[in-house]
Amino acid sequence: MISNRNEKFTLSAQTIDSVSAICVETLEAAGADKKDIIRIRLSLEEILGIWLASLKDAPVHVDCGRKFGRDYLKISVDGPFMDAWEKDNEAYLITSRMLAQSGLSFSYAYKNGKNCLTCNPKKKSSGGQLAQLLTAVILAVVLGFGVRAVPAIQSLAPQITNPLFNLIFGAIRSVSSPLIFLSVCCGIVSIGDLSVVGKIGQKLIIRMIRGVFVLAAVMALIGCLLFPLSAGEAGGGVGNFSEIIQMVLGIVPSDIITPFLNGNGLQLVFLGICLGATLLILGERVSSVQSFLMQVNDIIQFLMGVLGKFVPIFVFLSLFNLMISDFDSGFMSLFRVFLLSIPGSILMALFYVSVAAVKLSASPILLIKKMLPTYLIALSTASSAAALSINLETCEKELGIPGKVAVFAIPLGQVLYKPGYVLGLFAIVLCMAEFYGISISPQFLIMAVLCIGLLSMAAPPIPGGALSTFAVLFLQLGIPSEAIALAVALSSVMDYFMTSSGLASLQVQVALAADSVGMLDRSRLKKLWS
Secondary structure (H helix, E strand, O other): OOOOOEEEEOOHHHHHHHHHHHHHHHHHHHHHHHHHHHHHHHHHHHHOOOOOOHOOOEEEEEEEEEEEEEEEEEEEEEEOOOHHHHHHHHOHHHHHHHHHHHOOOEEEEEEOOOOEEEEEEOOOOOHOOOOOOHHHHHHHHHHHHHHHOOOOHHHHHHHHHHHHHHHHHHHHHHHHHHHHHHHHHHHHHHHHHHHHHHHHHHHHHHHHHHHHHHHHHHHHHHHHHHHOOOOOOOOOOOOOHHHHHHHHHHOOOOOOOOHHHOOOOHHHHHHHHHHHHHHHHHHHHHHHHHHHHHHHHHHHHHHHHHHHHHHHHHHHHHHHHHHHOOOHHHHHHHHHHHHHHHHHHHHHHHHHHHHHHHHHOHHHHHHHHHHHHHHHHHHHHOOOOOHHHHHHHHHHHOOOOHHHHHHHHHHHHHHOHHHHHHHHHHHHHHHHHOOOOOOOHHHHHHHHHHHHHHHHHOOOOOOEEEEEEHHHOOOOOOOOOOOOHHHHHHHHHHHHHHHHHHHHHHHHHHHHHHHHHOOOOOOHHHOOOO
16 A cells, blocks of 8 residues: 655656655555556656756656545646646657546646646556455355345335445446546547547547447347347337437437436437537537546546446345345346356457458458467466557557557557457346346347447446446346346456457457558568568
C-alpha cells in the first residue's frame, strides 16, 4: 500500500531523477506490474525533460498516497500552460486518456497556475472478485436449499432479501443510464478530429464498428438455429416489418429526459453520439463543456466502481431468492451459455488468425506463436488493461505495426472493439430469454443486435461496467432484473475467454488496417521472435 508523501523541489535535471525515483517507489508499493512501471517512468521523465527547457527552477510538488480506496500519484509544476504531448504526439488526445484510465499513463490538467500530472496505478489482477462471486454463488445455493427445508423461514426470507436486492438494483440503475450516455459521449470526444489520426485511424474505426455488428448478426443467425423461434407477441412473424421499422425509429427519443428515466439503452447511446459529435464539431469553442463532461464521467465511473464492490452481495441476494422460489429444472439450462460462448470465443480468435494469415500471406502457426503471450495474459487475468503493455509490445515488435499506430489503435480498440463481449452478451441474452420464457422472435433478435452492438462499444472498461450494461440491456429486451445477477455470475467466468479472444481479434484488425494503407512491416511480421 502506498504511504502518504508530500515533497517539494525546484525543477532541474537532478529533480527529474529524484521525482522519477519517487514514482518508481510509489508504483512498486501500489503493486503495479514491472513493465507498466518502466513505461510510466519513461513517460514522466520525457515530460519533465520537455518542461525543463521552459520552466527551469519552477516549483515542483510531488504528492502520493491513498484516497477513497484508490492509490494516486500527483506531480505538479508551477508555471504557464505547458502540455508536453500537444507538440510531440498528435495521438495524445486518444492515447493519454485511455492509457490513464487503465492506470498506465499520466493524465494532464492545468489547474490554478500548475501543470498537473496524475496517475492512479492499478494492481495486478488477482482474480479476487471471481473468488468472491463463486463464494456468493455457493452460499446462495447451499443456504437456499437449506431454507427450502424449513417452510416458515422460506416464507419469511423474501421479506428481508427483496428490499436489500431492490436497494442495490435501484442504485445500479440510477448510475447505469448516465454512465452509458457519458461513456459514449466522452469516448467520441476522446477520439478527437479524425484528421489527427489520419487515414489509418478512420479505416480502423470503420473496421471495428463493422466487425462488432457483423458478429452480432452472426450470433442472431446462430440463435435462430439453436433456439426455438417464435412469431412474437404481435403474431406477425418475419412479415411484420412495421414493428421492426418502428423499433428502429424508436432509437430517436421524443425528449432528452425520458431515456434516462426509463433506462432506454438505444436512446442513451443515440444521445451520447449526438452530443459527442456536436462537441467535436464545435471544438475549442466548447472546450470547457468537454472538460466538464470528462470530469462528470470520471465521477460516475468512480461511483460505479464503488457499486461494483457490492456485486457479490447482489449476486447472492438474487440467486438466494431464486433458490427459495419454485424454480424448475430449467435452471441447469443456463449453463448452455458456456457451451455457446467459450468454444465460440476460441473459434472466433482462430478465425481472425486464419483471415490474417490469408490476407497477409503469413503462416497461421507463426501468427499464433507471436500473439500467444498477449492471449495468455488476458486469459489468466480477464483484464485487457493488464495485457495492454505486452499487447503494445507484440504489435510493434512481432506483428510489424508501427509504434505510432499501435499506441493509439490498441487503447482505442480495447474500449471500442469488444467482439468477445458481443459473443458473450448474445449467449447470455438468448439463454436468459429462454429461461424466463421471453419470446425469441425476429423483432427480439433485431433489437438484440442493435442493443448489443451499441452497448458493447459503450460499456466502460471499469469494475462494474458489465453490471451497468446488463441493467440497461435487459430492461431494453424485457428480461427480468433478477436475471442480472445470474448474468454477472456467468459472465465472470466467461470473461477470461471473451477478453483473450477479443484482444487477439483486435491485433488482427489493427494489423489489417495498417496493411491496407501500406504501413505494416510484413518482413517483421513473417520473422519469428524479432
